[in-house]
Amino acid sequence: MKLLSIRSISRRFGGLKAVDNVSFDVPQGAIKALIGPNGAGKTTLFNLLSGFLRPDRGSVVFAGAEVLGLMPHQIAARGMARTFQQTRLFPKMTVLENILVGRHLHSRGGFVSCMLHLPFLRKEEHSARETCREILEFLGLSAQAEEEAVRLPYGQQRIVELGRALACEPQILLLDEPAAGLNIRETAEVGKLISRIRERNVTVLLVEHDMSLVMDISDEIVVLSYGQKIAEDKPAFIQKDPEVIQIYLGEGDA
Amino acid sequence: MNLDLFLQYVVAGITYGTIYGIVAIGFNIIYNATGIINFAQGEFVMLGGMTAVTLGRFLPLPAAILAAVLLTTGVGALIEILFIRWLHRPSVLRMIVITIGLSILIRETALHIWGESVRALPYFTGTSVTSIRLGGVYISPQVLWVVGISAVVVAILWGFFRYTLLGMQMRACAANRDAARLCGISAKNMVTLSFMLSAGIGALGGCIVSPITYVQYDSGVPLAIKGFTVAILGGLGNSLASVGAGMLLGILESFSISVLPAAYKDVISVAILLVILFARPSGLFGSAEVARLKEF
């Protein structure tokens, strides 16, 4: 059963075909990885899926409905959450508050009711905080709840951003290089975390450079090169795929 | 409207246009070097005019103007060194507020130095009534001075940025600070230079237009506002375009009063500013891409 299916999606910047006629599916409950050398169009593809970029053509069907052309916040509301390659934590907010922003979609208070602080808000706020504390527990960040997020060590910032996305209770989570700039130990932890996220029956689509991580956790891998999909298969086979090896050796990357 | 009248309006338009253009160039130079809009730009124009008038009492006109320009250039440098240079990655909001503060400060200082009264330099040639008659059109020689000197300034600037090492270094900084720094160009000095440059140009502008427009402690702000409009109209950071935009706005204004009450003249120009901002912030002549890679 596919949760997300991408059909011949393309986007060009001036002369450059950043994403060229790419199609693949993400089955419900899977961890799917998107790999490829730098400039292969992985992040562009993410931006297309999450609505930050408009594709030139193609279709993205998510949970049985076309999401192309929707605003990012609308797509998020459909249950697709994402993280960014460079951390985008909210400054001057504690870790808890950052995660609370993730609960936005699951609370109702509008401008007027918030200004008047209507009674129902107290309950809403309370339950939101509960959920977030639970998430912090899950992330093992309870201790840092009240610290200013952007002052945490980099590794933990990545985790907070991941938790913020998780707080949206998405059906699918798009992770843009979750392990970027992390050391081996931290990377391993992120790997474990992602698998545990899957256990919360959240489907995961991730872009990652760290091959060991990708090979460990993902069920399926899509390989992009110069905007085109050149392979899609189980990790074991991808590792043997001559074309993939060729690119990576050619790139001397990873 | 007969031809003479039409042309008379055009001449009037060109007069305003040149003035606005000069102010706009000042904005652009600083914007390119720093990404800051210097809200105190109009004050440079005012300072130039005021100083020149004062110095004019004991110096011959050209000397007075030269001295005024140099002095204002110094002020420009001083401002950058005192208020901008040592800031650590200042936010746009912060820079806006600082330059606004500077504009107020300079204006009020001028008020307490020179008092509230209006001043003007003498006409460079002839008197306030001499005018050259071309067909049915009357042109004050001062207008020719303004247009002429402005043209020269623009030409020199263009040459400076294209062909001198310093100019190219400034462009390099504008295009990519970090890369420029790697090539051993001191970005900070380039910024100081840009402030001096635009202060000097503003001052010169103030001197050459003061016989026509007069100068007063508070004549900076209205000019600055027109300057913004033109700078945006031409596409922020694009000096040559802003000259054209200046002309365009000036002529629009001078014709607007033939159909609208003059009291609303300024509403027109600001309304244009808003429309441009909404429709295409990159300016009339600039495309979005061009707007991104800054050019002088």
Next chain:
Amino acid sequence: MKKQGLQIAGFAAVVVAIQLAASLTGNVYHLTQLTMSAYYSLVVLGLCILTGYAGQISIGHAGFFAIGGYLSALLTTHDLSAHGGPIVSGLAAMGILTRRPDLYGGELLTVHPWPACIFAVLTAVAVAYAIGGPVLKLKGHYLAMATLGFGIIVYRIVLGTELVGSADGIYDVPAFPLLPRVAVSGKSSLQVMNYYVAWGFVILGMVFLLNLVRSRVGRALASIHGAEDAAEAMGIPTARYKLKIFVVSAAFAAVAGVLLTHYNGGVGPSESSVMKSVRYLAIVAIGGMANLWGALLMSLLLNYLSLRGYFGTYDDAVFGVILILIMLFAPDGLLRRQLFEDLKAAVFPAGGEKET
């Protein structure tokens, strides 16, 4: 929330204390300027939430103040008895019109302050909605310019339109009967009452805004300020939120405009001048951008001093200097604990200060 209750209570106590102090020492007249400051503080609070919290600069808020003040003044002073006609009689039938004597024993038929006020504020809100859409798409300098432009347009129109008295503005604006026996009026006999009315409004506004910033919406606004794309990715409709908060702050300014106009008994073009907008922004900056209490206190202090003429001919200069000093050395405002660290950070960039 408890903490907030205490703050408000403490502040209310201070408001009362000031009145008692003034009355007991026989200096009641201080309340005049304090009342005016209160109304200006409303504008500042509205701007603080827009610029400080949601991160959207506005150099045109005096425009909204003026729209409120001028419309209310125009409707409550423009004599309709001359016009007659079905519309006027219709309005009269709806009880929207009212008769009152003028300064010289004549009689005027004008719109009653309540409908006038409502109309004025609604208009300001409508204008905010209309321009907010395109304006808030802009960022940085472009946003600053657009709002500045809006302010200038209002100023020019006010100055160029004879209906609103061009340069003279509108005068002989009547008192505003808010409730039976409670009126916004400059009469010296009503000085104390008006002091409480004004500060009542401020406290009310403060409660609303404090509730807002501590709520889901407040977090959303702060997140827009912090990282707009991330906020969008969390499902926050950033464009709509920016527009709404813009409208809210415009409404604050308009209400202030209406009330102060009735309190002063008139309004002039200076209320819509760019310098006014800059002052509001200055106060927000000095108060510490995202700091409602700071903005409120600074507004109280600076407006009070300015309105009493303590700054003499240096009034604007003082604002300019404060503005520069604060922005250079304490960009996060004065009323904060880690002020000293920031000063250090500002002086030795190595410290790397945070930026809003």
Next chain:
Amino acid sequence: MRGRNGIIVAIVALALLVGAGVQAAEPIRVGAILAVTGPASFLGGPEARTLEMLVEEVNAKGGINGHKVELFIMDSGASPEKAVSFAKQLIEEKKVLAILGPSTSGETMQIKGIAEEGKTILLSCAAAEVIVNPVAKWVFKTPQKDSDAIQAIFNQMKRMKISKIGVLSGNDGFGSAGKGQIEKLAPENGITIVANEVYDKASTDLTAEVTKLKAANVEAIVNWSIVPAQSIVIKNARQIGFQGPIFQSHGFGNIRYVAAAGAAAEGVIFPAGRLLAAEGLPDSNPQKTVLLKYKKDYEAKYKEDASTFGGHAYDAFMILAKAIEKAGSTDKEKVRDVIETMRGFIGTGGVFNFSAQDHNGLGIDAFELLTVKDGKFALYRK
């Protein structure tokens, strides 16, 4: 939070102290609300300087009836809201006998009611007719009436057989008030306005406006303004070759405007108080001595030419001083009554004859038609 509340308390305590500081019974307290800075500073500046000079002079002579004069000059920057605040402050706190100014009509109208309520004499230095018409008990003004100035111009036009005129006016209070009066009086004088333009006080070039007038073939231009931009008008008019006569308002009565306009100012005709052409007056003229003295003193003290604006403040203060002297007391009511019945007071603006109906006290005879000869003001010889 406590800390912050503490701060407010401190602030206010301080403020109250400062406020309470100003309490001295002996001297005669006089307030002045003037636009020393801001868009009308060209009015407020000279006015403030004149008042300072006069107070010094009076106090040097031992004050009025032995009472020294204590003057509070408040700079309103031409903003009504400040004028309102200051008016209340002066009346309730400083307990002044009278308020001189404000400089602009707008501010004056804004505080008219406050002066009435506070039963405090208001001697405005602003021109607009509405200030004293309808008459308010406590409100007077010293500048001549616009309508008289305009009538003087129209009379001259009739002599010159001019019937088609173009009108330009500044978008300040002075300009719009004059514009209104011109539109009102023109028909009665058989004069038609064929073009009517308003320009901004910050205008830098008005060629377009005058071109429009020239295109309408007006026989004469009336330029009604008090701001510097008015001399740009004359200049541009001459530059585009307009030959007809140019009439200005008494707002032109500032030699700097003449200097600014340069040669273009030559031959401009405008009505004004006699201050500007004092030297040229016949010795028989009652004002001559007063005018020359004020001029001499002011120019000696401030090294700048005296203007009629300063003159308005001079008159306001002198009228008040005279009234206090005559009333022999500082009782507001008494002093006010003296002013209202004051006749034949010789000021810079003219000979004032106040009455219950006329709180300005000047007639058309207060005006002299002046012109500019070799960059100087001179009486216009018809």
